[in-house]
Structure formats: C-alpha cells, structure tokens
Amino acid sequence: MRTFMISWIPQCLQILRSPSRLFHGCSRLxxxxxxxxxxxxxxxxxxxxxxxxxxxxxxxxxxxxxxxxxxxxxxxxxxxxxxxxxxxxxxxxxxxxxxxxxxxxxxxxxxxxxxxxxxxxxxxxxxxxxxxxxxxxxxxxxxxxxxxxxxxxxxxxxxxxxxxxxxxxxxxxxxxxxxxxxxxxxxxxxxxxxxxxxxxxxxxxxxxxxxxxxxxxxxxxxxxxxxxxxxxxxxxxxxxxxxxxxxxxxxxxxxxWMNLTPSDIMWNTSDTGWVKAAWSSIFAPWISGSCVFVHNMPQFKPTIIAETLSRYPITVFCTAPTAYCMLVQHDVSSYKFLTLKHCLSGGEPLNPEVMEKWKIQTGLDIYEGYGQTETVTICANMKGMKIKPGSLGKAVPPYDVQIIDDHGAVLPKGEEGNIAIQVQPSRPFCMFSEYLDNPEKTVACMTGNFYVTGDRGIMDEEGYVWFVGRSDDIINSAGYRIGPFEVESALIQHPAVSESAVVSSPDPIRGEVVKAFVVLAPAFASHDPEKLTRDLQQHVKKVTAPYKYPRKVEFVQSLPKTATGKIQRKVLRNKEWGKA
Structure with missing residues (x-):
C-alpha cells in the first residue's frame, strides 16, 4: 500500500483561492x-x-x-x-x-x-x-x-x-x-x-x-x-x-559548488534518512530558490535514473559515487540529457576512472564535494575551478581546512595527515553543536585548535585536498601506510573489475597486508581466478606505487554497503581479523 496522500493535496490547496488565507509580508530582499x-x-x-x-x-x-x-x-x-x-x-x-x-x-x-x-x-x-x-x-x-x-x-x-x-x-x-x-x-x-x-x-x-x-x-x-x-x-x-x-x-x-539559481531543477537521489537529503533536497536548493525534484524509487536502477534525466527538465544532478559507477557501466551515452548542465557527487570519494567515463558518455564533468554529518560542505570542486580527478577540491568558506598531525600541528604541503577544520580562536557557525548526551565524544574529536574529521588526506601546493582513507581504514604494512582508495582507484581501471573494496588482512611477517575484494565484470566471470589475480596485482603495480598492490585477492558476488551505497570496509576488515 502506498503511504502518500496525493489525491487530497490539490483539494486542500483550493483554500489558497481565499485571499484571507494567503501569507502576507514585505519582501526584504x-x-x-x-x-x-x-x-x-x-x-x-x-x-x-x-x-x-x-x-x-x-x-x-x-x-x-x-x-x-x-x-x-x-x-x-x-x-x-x-x-x-x-x-x-x-x-x-x-x-x-x-x-x-x-x-x-x-x-x-x-x-x-x-x-x-x-x-x-x-x-x-x-x-x-x-x-x-x-x-x-x-x-x-x-x-x-x-x-x-x-x-x-x-x-x-x-x-x-x-x-x-x-x-x-x-x-x-x-x-x-x-x-x-x-x-x-x-x-x-x-x-x-x-x-x-x-x-x-x-x-x-x-x-x-x-x-x-x-x-x-x-x-x-x-x-x-x-x-x-x-x-x-x-x-x-x-x-x-x-x-x-x-x-x-x-x-x-x-x-x-552546486551552481544553483531560481531557474534550476535539482535532483538529489539520497534517501530521506540520510544527511545528504537535508543538504541537497532542502537547504542548498531552497536557499537559492531552486526547484527540488524527487523521484520516489524503491531501489536504484540505472535505467530508471537515465530515463528520468532524459524525460524531465533536470538541470543539476547529484548522486553517490556508487551510483555513477553503475551508470557508466550501464553506458548512458545513448540517452539524451537535454537540460542537464551540472553534476555533483559526495558521500565517499569518486574514482577518477568513473569521472572520465561519465565525461565521455555525457560530455559533463562531475564536481565532487566533501563533508560530514557534523559539518556543511568542507571542500568542493567549485564551478570554474580546475578539476583534479580524485581530489576533493578546496576548502569552502567559512572553513579553514588544514592537514595536521596527531598533536594538532599543521603539516607541510604534500604530507599525509588528519583532515581537520580550525575551530580556535573562532568556531565556524556551521559546525554541529555537540554529540548530544556524549560530552566525552564531543571533546575527543578536537585536537589542539582543530576539529578532526577522522579522515586522512594530503593537501597539495594549490590547496586541493586529496582523500587517503578513514583513519581506521589505513593499512600499515611493514611500516608502509597505504590508503584503500588509491588501490581501489587503480583496480577499477582494469576491465575485469566492476567494484572493489580494499582492507587490511593479517600477515605473520608484515603484520598486515593489502587485501582486495573484487566484484568481476560479467565478461570476466569465467576467467581463471589465479591468472586473474596475478593480472590484477601486476596492473596495480604499474598504476600506483608497487608496494601498494594487493597481496591477497578474493572474488565476491557483491560488497557490503550501507543504505546510502557506501562500502562497509569495516565488515570486510572484521571478517579478515576474525571479529565478524
């Protein structure tokens, strides 16, 4: 049974014909x-x-x-x-x-x-x-x-x-x-x-x-x-x-970042239970006077997404990286998105390979943004900025974003550390107030003059921030610190890989090593797994630093994900370490 009440709303709105019922006020702006x-x-x-x-x-x-x-x-x-x-x-x-x-x-x-x-x-x-x-x-x-x-x-x-x-x-x-x-x-x-x-x-x-x-x-x-x-x-x-x-x-x-005006129609695919719905289906579009577009889909289907973008005059589209990955695998080049002019992504890092395929298939760039439930948009690739594929973009006002060490000291450009926001001597107004009834956690997320996001990253000489991984996702193998995102980005460039998730796995010599869980593209489902494993390992060694290659590879039918489509690396990591 449907739970919405479409039929009675137009009747209810007939009351608006009565002048006494209308809102009266003086527009100040x-x-x-x-x-x-x-x-x-x-x-x-x-x-x-x-x-x-x-x-x-x-x-x-x-x-x-x-x-x-x-x-x-x-x-x-x-x-x-x-x-x-x-x-x-x-x-x-x-x-x-x-x-x-x-x-x-x-x-x-x-x-x-x-x-x-x-x-x-x-x-x-x-x-x-x-x-x-x-x-x-x-x-x-x-x-x-x-x-x-x-x-x-x-x-x-x-x-x-x-x-x-x-x-x-x-x-x-x-x-x-x-x-x-x-x-x-x-x-x-x-x-x-x-x-x-x-x-x-x-x-x-x-x-x-x-x-x-x-x-x-x-x-x-x-x-x-x-x-x-x-x-x-x-x-x-x-x-x-x-x-x-x-x-x-x-x-x-x-x-x-979203490039919104009162003439725009924005479609954000986020579920109502997640913070991205507040971001991109209420506050960001309506502060600009834009139209909020909603398609009540029971589940994500690339064909429905593509058909909706073709059928309705949507000008700005925002969805998760996982969804873009599914769309480019479906190949949307045969569809005509006549009104679409600006594409956005957030929630987790977007692989450069997916960005490139989307550009080839649609002619449009994807402008990635980064933030948390505790913040508004921290970093973004703003309209008019040079897009560096794989980068989160630059800091968005009023945030002063820095890469710091574990003691709160700002690190030099190019060094990996904690992505943090300066909150002293002045705390940005668009930060969460507190973790309710949890003062210990509220205090624990602060280091020195900074709020620490829990993400690791690097800032380049131009001020672009590059995501490395969640602090607890970083793999420490024989002294080498390896972020899963870079390995996953290398893997997805191989034609055999549909999706992948990289986690640490115990090793008697190195302490832990890189393990990749790989969902194969349909055309490679019958390939010899041992040979394919060697091919993938050699591929990663060529694309990124050789020490980052996955020493273990497991082929799976699907990856555990949250309701928003984020890969749950913790589930896979716990399985590897016997904590599941």
Whole structure:
C-alpha cells in the first residue's frame, strides 16, 4: 500500500483561492540578494543574524518574490513516482501546507518548541512538509531511513527522548512492537490512506486543521535537526545541528559548488534518512530558490535514473559515487540529457576512472564535494575551478581546512595527515553543536585548535585536498601506510573489475597486508581466478606505487554497503581479523 496522500493535496490547496488565507509580508530582499546575503554571512563579510528561521527568513521570502512575479515560473517542489503520479508545489503552496502541518504537530500531537520528533518515512511529499513544519514550530526534526528495524527505532527513541514518531503503515507494526519500552513517546502520527488504531492520521487531521500559523522566532544557535551517525565505531551518536548551521551554512556551496539559481531543477537521489537529503533536497536548493525534484524509487536502477534525466527538465544532478559507477557501466551515452548542465557527487570519494567515463558518455564533468554529518560542505570542486580527478577540491568558506598531525600541528604541503577544520580562536557557525548526551565524544574529536574529521588526506601546493582513507581504514604494512582508495582507484581501471573494496588482512611477517575484494565484470566471470589475480596485482603495480598492490585477492558476488551505497570496509576488515 502506498503511504502518500496525493489525491487530497490539490483539494486542500483550493483554500489558497481565499485571499484571507494567503501569507502576507514585505519582501526584504530581491531574488539575487537572498543567496548573496547568506553567502556573505558564510564568508564572514556580514554578521550572523541573532535570530534565524529557514522557513520564515528564506522560504517565505521566496514565497513573496514568487507572488510578486520576481521569481522564474519554476516549481519549488516536484515529486514523481514509477506509477506516473506527480506532485508540484509552488513556494506559496509549500508555505500553506507546511503551516497546516505545523499546527497538526502543535495541536493534535501536543508538541511544543524544543520537543523532538523521529520521522521514519520514504521519499514521500509529506516528509518535506514535516521537515519544514518542524522548523516553523521550533520542533527538533530527527530523520531516519525507512530501512530501520524495530531495534534501531527503539534505540533512537530512547536515546533522543523523542515525544512523537511519524512513520508509514509499513513500519507501524515495528513501532507498536517496542512501545512498552518507549517511556518518552506521547504521540504517534501515521502517513497513510487508512486509519490505524492508536495512531493519529495526517490525512484526516489536514481536513480539520487551520493554515493560520505564526512561525516561532528561533535563535541562530537553537537546535533544529538531530542526525544519528552511521555507528561505524560503536553505537550511533546524535549530531545536533542548529537553525543557522544548516539553514545558512549551505549558501556558499549552493551558489558555487552546486551552481544553483531560481531557474534550476535539482535532483538529489539520497534517501530521506540520510544527511545528504537535508543538504541537497532542502537547504542548498531552497536557499537559492531552486526547484527540488524527487523521484520516489524503491531501489536504484540505472535505467530508471537515465530515463528520468532524459524525460524531465533536470538541470543539476547529484548522486553517490556508487551510483555513477553503475551508470557508466550501464553506458548512458545513448540517452539524451537535454537540460542537464551540472553534476555533483559526495558521500565517499569518486574514482577518477568513473569521472572520465561519465565525461565521455555525457560530455559533463562531475564536481565532487566533501563533508560530514557534523559539518556543511568542507571542500568542493567549485564551478570554474580546475578539476583534479580524485581530489576533493578546496576548502569552502567559512572553513579553514588544514592537514595536521596527531598533536594538532599543521603539516607541510604534500604530507599525509588528519583532515581537520580550525575551530580556535573562532568556531565556524556551521559546525554541529555537540554529540548530544556524549560530552566525552564531543571533546575527543578536537585536537589542539582543530576539529578532526577522522579522515586522512594530503593537501597539495594549490590547496586541493586529496582523500587517503578513514583513519581506521589505513593499512600499515611493514611500516608502509597505504590508503584503500588509491588501490581501489587503480583496480577499477582494469576491465575485469566492476567494484572493489580494499582492507587490511593479517600477515605473520608484515603484520598486515593489502587485501582486495573484487566484484568481476560479467565478461570476466569465467576467467581463471589465479591468472586473474596475478593480472590484477601486476596492473596495480604499474598504476600506483608497487608496494601498494594487493597481496591477497578474493572474488565476491557483491560488497557490503550501507543504505546510502557506501562500502562497509569495516565488515570486510572484521571478517579478515576474525571479529565478524
């Protein structure tokens, strides 16, 4: 059963014909000034406003410009699915519907400013309404992927002390199974067409709820979002982001990395439970007045991606490196992406080989960006910059990015160390506030005057940052430090390799050695494994430093990945070291 409510939304929007229901306000900024103003804040050319709310200070500004005819005739939100259903909202409609939703959260769910809400929903339009409604009401929004289990949901509810959970009829039974252990939970809101005992129904509440809502006045440091980290080193941690950190912090990368304008239509494929959805499906496009495009796909299929880029007037496309790899293997050169002009990637490093194939097949470059749940965009290949394939690009204001040693000293150019952001004497406003209820971890990520990302890298003479690997992914073999990404980048240049993951493996002489898990291209599935192993080893020795070649190779059908498509090297490493 589908969990969205397409049919009733147009009826609800008929109320907008009544002038008394419309938002009234005076636009303080022109179209070009909105993004320029917040970009100037990021560049420390203007002061950070004491009070800021993304809904009133950004979305409602675009709403007024739209009504005044000073914004291009472009939707604010455009949603489609594989069944041919479609939703389009203007900024005025988005404002109207999100104010209704804010009243539902406050009145029906009994939530107050500062309360926390866990939302576990797929890519349905209601997710966007709920996220903006929480901002309007000063409620802290906690997204979760719809792939969470009952155990995952219980952990998040207990850790966050959320007073409300919002989910679909698919996950409602999982929530009900853990209710006796959720002492803080006060309300359950379901996004579904039918009723469910014990749950408030969003569709029914829309029919009886007013759209008259006054946006709360939030301070720039007030909490707005909580994201749970992936839990790669222990239980997932709660990262708190303020109203200004994400609400303003993406202005510069929106303008110069994503190259967005009010005329653009941006499609970001990220799942709603992951931070990239906040980055590229809410804050970055809407601070620039762009249209957020969403295709509610149950799973990633290269053919569907290519057909969507061909069919719809998408101008900016963002997806994970794994997805680009699948697309170039599918070969998209036969498709015509008539409106596509700018391509982005993030989440994990992008192999130069994939970038080159995408360029050959589409004629377009991929502009890679780098950041974390705890930050906004740290580094990026900005529009107009020379792209160095394999590089993360340069630091994005207001961040001062350096490569430091384990004691906090800045290293010379070309030396490998910890990728870090300077936070003393002045901490950038677009940094996470804290790891909630975990002061030890909050302190532990600081070294000297720097926040340490946990990634290893190198900075070249021109200020480009090169990713080497996660600190715990680095392989120390007989004194040589080897980053998995460089070996994986070499492997994928061989025609036999479809995907690979490189980890450490125990060795009685060297302590540990490089091991490659390789997914073969279909044409090589029947090749002699011993000969193919030797071929791959010789290939890596030629492409990169010989000491980095994989002394062990294992051919596998697939690689373990997160819901966002990141390779879980930890799973493979634990298997090698007998910790699985």
């Amino acid at each position: 022109r179209t070009s000034q909105i993004i320029s103003y917040y970009d100037s804040v990021n560049r420390c050319e203007k002061e950070l406003p004491k009070y800021f709310n993304f809904a009133s200070d950004v979305l409602d500004e675009w709403l007024q410009l739209e009504k005044d005819g000073r914004r291009p005739a472009n939707p604010a939100f455009w949603w489609v699915n594989d069944e041919g259903e479609e939703v389009k909202w203007s900024f005025e409609e988005l404002g109207f519907l999100s104010r209704k939703t804010a009243n539902i959260l406050s009145e029906a769910c009994g939530l107050q400013r500062g309360d926390r809400v866990l939302a576990v929903l797929p890519r349905v339009p209601e997710w966007w309404l709920l996220s903006i409604a929480c901002i309007r009401a000063g409620i802290v929004f906690i997204p979760g992927t719809s792939q969470l289990t009952a155990k995952d949901i219980l952990y998040r509810l207990q850790a966050s002390k959320a007073k409300c959970i919002i989910t679909s009829d698919t996950l409602a039974p999982a929530v009900e199974s853990i209710l006796p252990e959720c002492q803080f939970l006060k309300a359950k809101l379901i996004v579904a067409k039918g009723n469910r005992d014990g749950w408030l129904n969003l569709k029914e509440l829309f029919a009886v709820t007013s759209a008259d809502h006054k946006c709360v006045k939030t301070r720039n440091e007030d909490p707005m979002l909580i994201y749970f980290t992936s839990g790669s080193t222990g239980s997932p941690k709660m990262v708190v982001q303020s109203h200004s950190s994400y609400g303003i912090g993406f202005a510069t990368s929106s303008r110069y």
